[in-house]
Amino acid sequence: MAEILRVNQASKAFGENEGRTLALNGVSAGIRQNDFVVILGPSGSGKSTLLHLLSGLERADTGDIFFRENNLSRYNDRQLRHFRRLHTGFIFQEYHLIPNLTMRENIELGRYLQKDGLDIGELADELNLGGLEGRFPHELSGGQKQRVAIARALIKKPDILFCDEATGALDEENSKQVLRILQRARRKYGLTVVFVTHNLAIAQMADQIVKLNSGRLSEEIRPTKPLDVDNIDWG
Numbered sequence: 001m002a003e004i005l006r007v008n009q010a011s012k013a014f015g016e017n018e019g020r021t022l023a024l025n026g027v028s029a030g031i032r033q034n035d036f037v038v039i040l041g042p043s044g045s046g047k048s049t050l051l052h053l054l055s056g057l058e059r060a061d062t063g064d065i066f067f068r069e070n071n072l073s074r075y076n077d078r079q080l081r082h083f084r085r086l087h088t089g090f091i092f093q094e095y096h097l098i099p100n101l102t103m104r105e106n107i108e109l110g111r112y113l114q115k116d117g118l119d120i121g122e123l124a125d126e127l128n129l130g131g132l133e134g135r136f137p138h139e140l141s142g143g144q145k146q147r148v149a150i151a152r153a154l155i156k157k158p159d160i161l162f163c164d165e166a167t168g169a170l171d172e173e174n175s176k177q178v179l180r181i182l183q184r185a186r187r188k189y190g191l192t193v194v195f196v197t198h199n200l201a202i203a204q205m206a207d208q209i210v211k212l213n214s215g216r217l218s219e220e221i222r223p224t225k226p227l228d229v230d231n232i233d234w235g
């Protein structure tokens, strides 16, 4: 498969003088279309920063980020917004649903960013959310909230879904449900998934594992036989 994303020698620092932290230090890696890519590393190793650079949420200080043949580092803010709107979806540990909107309205928010997209009813059924359309976030369980967040991200059919500790607040069963949904979406829509996690079990499913340590790429692995979500050893 062709590469959909590439990061070349990217560095990113925060703060100044004694307060300066080099969050990423000359990281290079390529991500193939349709892969499930897991970014692993200890706390503070730069995982979220790498995700933010790859997704155009933040800019690298030095180095280049390519989406297909386009160099995002050369994009102006408007072009970068357009890239994010058209090609990327995000899910986070904390769901980020709008509390005073119903489930259906929260999902519709994702669609308004793009004209054509998936059918909301079909998506709700697929994500096991049928019948909950009128509920507000506080009336949903954690697993249901995360599935609403996934539906909101998928409704516009993004090319790449960026997940930052997306299962971090969920138990094993709900985590596996989320992972099953992502696997189905990869098969059905050709989605590429970039998944930041502390959970080593999830790496058993990966087509590619990117390991960071102190802002540097410490290891890059492409397992020959990624496991299906139902075969992983959760530990």
Ligand SMILES: Nc1ncnc2c1ncn2[C@@H]1O[C@H](COP(=O)(O)OP(=O)(O)OP(=O)(O)O)[C@@H](O)[C@H]1O
Pocket: 014, 015, 021, 022, 023, 041, 042, 043, 044, 045, 046, 047, 048, 049, 050
């Ligand atoms: N906006 C920011 N301002 C200042 N420092 C930051 C900022 N974002 C990240 N950092 C610092 O950069 C380093 C890498 O942070 P990052 O969030 O990428 O790590 P991480 O591997 O995702 O950590 P965790 O697993 O704890 O979420 C850390 O030392 C962090 O404190």
